[in-house]
Amino acid sequence: MRILLTITSLGVGGAERLLTALADQYAADDHEVMLVRFHGEAELRPSDPRVRLENLNMRRSPPGVLAALGRFRRLVRAFQPDVVNSHLVHANLLTRLLRMVTPMPRLVSSAHNTNEEGRLRMVAYRLTDRLADISTNVSDEAVEAFEAQWALRPGRMIAIHNGIDTAAFAFDPAARVRVRAELGLDGYTPLLLAVGRLWEQKDYPNLLRAFAHLDPGAIPPQLAIVGEGPLRGELEALAQSLGMVDRVRFLGVRHDVPALMSACDVFVLPSAWEGFGLVVAEAMACERPVVATDCGGVREVVGEDGFLVPPRDNTALAAAMERVLRLSPEEREQLGSASRERVMARFSLDVMADRYLAVYQTAYKEPEGVK
Structure with missing residues (x-):
């Protein structure tokens, strides 16, 4: 054909x-x-x-x-x-x-x-x-x-x-070590990751305000945002105004998203609206716990294998991120395995x-x- x-x-x-x-x-x-x-x-x-x-x-x-x-x-x-x-x-x-x-x-x-x-x-x-x-x-x-x-x-x-290509999007322990070393992070620092264009749909102000609510604890969590777009300057200014310049990293366009997903501990989608939420499926294929806003087809992707919150609600988003960060290693592993199995069965290329x-x-x- x-x-x-x-x-x-x-x-x-x-x-x-x-x-x-x-x-x-x-x-x-x-x-x-x-x-x-x-x-x-x-x-x-x-x-x-x-x-x-x-x-x-x-x-x-x-x-x-x-x-x-x-x-x-x-x-x-x-x-x-x-x-x-x-x-x-x-x-x-x-x-x-x-x-x-x-x-x-x-x-x-x-x-x-x-x-x-x-x-x-x-x-x-x-x-x-x-x-x-x-x-x-x-x-x-x-x-x-x-x-x-x-x-x-x-x-x-x-x-x-x-x-998605579930061979390309899979957890890689070596990539996790390599990327975290590149970011200057040890194996214990919690890393949250978001991937998407820096524009209105993705609602990164919602994410930054939610991240500011997190309990810093003994080891303060770090946030990495992958993507470029017209709101980058505004978002950097917001991170600074929230006093989080040292804990939020704007990584720009990257072509190693599967490796970055392997490096993170929680994947976050803070969107105001979505059609499907492809990056959510990619993160789930990499066995990452997912916190996402309940918009568009995201619920169809996540099912029971992640955490959904209302859009534009940074308090609920922060609470869900805190909940995931408190999961035991065994709970994270179980959730990650179930997430990959769901993607393999329903959302493979x-x-x-x-x-x-x-x-x-x-x-x-x-x-x-x-x-």
Whole structure:
């Protein structure tokens, strides 16, 4: 099968990690794969050299968009894909528009969140819905959110949970020692870790205020935050105002997230909203205890194998982090093993790839009673 995957850009994010892993998986299974991004440098890229990687170099102006769509049209006509699967809002909408003038045997549009940050985007989804054969999202709650916002009609979107490479995301004792030495930490200092872009969705002010509530104890806990974004200066200023400059580390973009997860004692997701929470599954695969806000599909990921608190409630978040830090080594090990088993069974890359492939290969049927 010829599979053409499109995405807005290939920065360091959950959807981007998912798509590059998916491209590698399909190439390994002997499918012909092209991965097209609309703009930007490829901070992430597939590791399999058989994946054809293309950049449309789109400029953010009407002439720039038209020129990029022209380049995209030529790629589609030359590659002749059996299916096109677009990911993220801009790629979804632009690929749908291109289908009006470019034959595509099957088009699958994939969203990755409950919230596309603006009513106009949801209206655009609704107006172009018929140009896709079917849409997907990363959790049942995210699908329900799209339907509730009238982004599409009921039955036109299905849930496909994100999947991760459970071989890459696994606890590594050697990596734990190496990373903690790099951070200047001994084996006893509690380390909490958060991973994600520094912007409004991830609600890092909630995390910093919760961390400030923790009992410092005999060995004060440390917090490491991985990611970049527009709020970095504001967050650094908040950490300073809370008197935590010496205990909070902003590590920027890192390409050794599995090693960092092995090094931490607690993984924290403080988000205000999420579609799925891919990093939560990654941390669970690394056998880390997880504390996360109960938003989007995070509950579907964590199940009974982690700790959930309401979004935007730093008091509840602090209490959950304290609870995990007080677990005995035996309780941590038991929780970590159960977390990995859950991810292996439900959220592995193989499971996700098979579900997408089934959607690619199955003719869509209009649900009964939907007009």
